[in-house]
Amino acid sequence: EAGVAQSPRYKIIEKRQSVAFWCNPISGHATLYWYQQILGQGPKLLIQFQNNGVVDDSQLPKDRFSAERLKGVDSTLKIQPAKLEDSAVYLCASSFGTGVSTDTQYFGPGTRLTVL
Amino acid sequence: RKEVEQDPGPFNVPEGATVAFNCTYSNSASQSFFWYRQDCRKEPKLLMSVYSSGNEDGRFTAQLNRASQYISLLIRDSKLSDSATYLCVVNSNSGYALNFGKGTSLLVTP
Numbered sequence: 001e002a003g004v005a006q007s008p009r010y011k012i013i014e015k016r017q018s019v020a021f022w023c024n025p026i027s028g029h030a031t032l033y034w035y036q037q038i039l040g041q042g043p044k045l046l047i048q049f050q051n052n053g054v055v056d057d058s059q060l061p062k063d064r065f066s067a068e069r070l071k072g073v074d075s076t077l078k079i080q081p082a083k084l085e086d087s088a089v090y091l092c093a094s095s096f097g098t099g100v101s102t103d104t105q106y107f108g109p110g111t112r113l114t115v116l
Numbered sequence: 117r118k119e120v121e122q123d124p125g126p127f128n129v130p131e132g133a134t135v136a137f138n139c140t141y142s143n144s145a146s147q148s149f150f151w152y153r154q155d156c157r158k159e160p161k162l163l164m165s166v167y168s169s170g171n172e173d174g175r176f177t178a179q180l181n182r183a184s185q186y187i188s189l190l191i192r193d194s195k196l197s198d199s200a201t202y203l204c205v206v207n208s209n210s211g212y213a214l215n216f217g218k219g220t221s222l223l224v225t226p
Contacts, residue, residue, distance in 0.1 A: 033213075042120070042203050042216030043160065056213050091159060105214065107159035 002026065004108030006092050012114045018080035021111045025073070025094030031055075032069055033105060034077050035091040043091055049075065079113075087115045119143060122204050122217035130225055133194050137220045139187045139204030148207040149180055151189050154219065155200045163189075163202070194224045 005024040013019050025032050031050050035043035046065065047057040051072040060067070064083070069075040079086055089110040095103035122139045129135045141149075149166035164171065166178040166187055177190040187204055201219040208215050 040124075040218065042205075042218050044216070045208075045213045048213055104162050107161070109159055 004092055004094055004106055006090075006108040006111055008111055009109060010112050010114075012116065013082055014116050015084055016081040018078065019082055019113065020076050020078045021090050021092075021113075023075045023077070023092030023108060025075070025092070026096075026106055029094035029096050029106075030072075031095045031097065031103065032075050033093040033095075034067055034075070035093065035107075037089045037091055037110070039088070046077070082113075082115045084115050087113055089113070118217075119208070119215040120204055120206050120217035122220050124218055124220060126221040126223055128223045128225060129194055131194055131196060133224075134190065134192045135194060135222065136191075137189045137202055137204075137222075139189075139217055141185050141187070141204075141206040141215075143206065143208070144182075144185060146206045146208075148214075149178075149187050150205040150214070151176075151178060151187075152203040152205055152216070153200045154203055160203055160216075191222075194222075196224050196226065198222060199224045 007022050033048050034046045036046050037043040046060045047067045048055040049069040052069045067077045089112050091110045092108045093105040095105045097103040119142050151163040152160040153163045154160040164173050164178055166180045168180055170179045175192045179188045201221050203219045204217040205214050
């Protein structure tokens with residue numbers, strides 16, 4: 001079974017530039033998550049989708065971050081404009097069920113973003 | 117107070133040793149608890165769920181103490197391949213999302 005795919009794997013940009021990340025979850029998984037993991041920290045949930053609807057985006061900095069999951073499959077996360085403190089690994093995860101917290105979440109390899 | 121707190125370590129132990137990690141959580145209404153493992157520069161992977169009665173998976177034992185809001189992970193007969201960061205995970209106030217601790221770093225040496 002194919003895992004969660006993410007691209008690009010690495011991205012280096014200058015502050016105030018824009019960047020977008022892409023995620024393709026495991027086939028059939030209804031719930032998709034975007035996490036931000038800063039060096040030395042655990043992953044922090046940015047946004048959770050159930051199919052193509054948003055379940056939780058309470059920790060998404062909406063002035064600069066946006067995300068969408070069109071057709072309930074792939075998802076993109078965008079940062080515009082980027083700040084130095086956005087340097088982190090952006091992890092996408094998916095789970096089979098309808099977002100119940102007992103579902104196992106499967107993580108993609110992440111996109112490592114460096115903002116200069 | 118952070119929702120999930122862990123001792124970051126590092127814990128340096130010799131092969132064959134037994135090591136225990138602890139974690140505390142702040143939300144008494146939490147219902148779901150997990151330990152995830154994260155290798156260096158890799159994604160987190162589920163190690164095991166933690167049940168109220170305690171559970172064991174081979175060399176790994178997880179315990180939950182709801183009264184003290186405390187979770188533990190015990191690794192027996194440590195292997196070199198156990199070297200990783202162990203993340204304590206608890207479901208959030210909303211019930212859907214998971215809150216991750218900062219992780220505890222383990223290094224098993226020959």
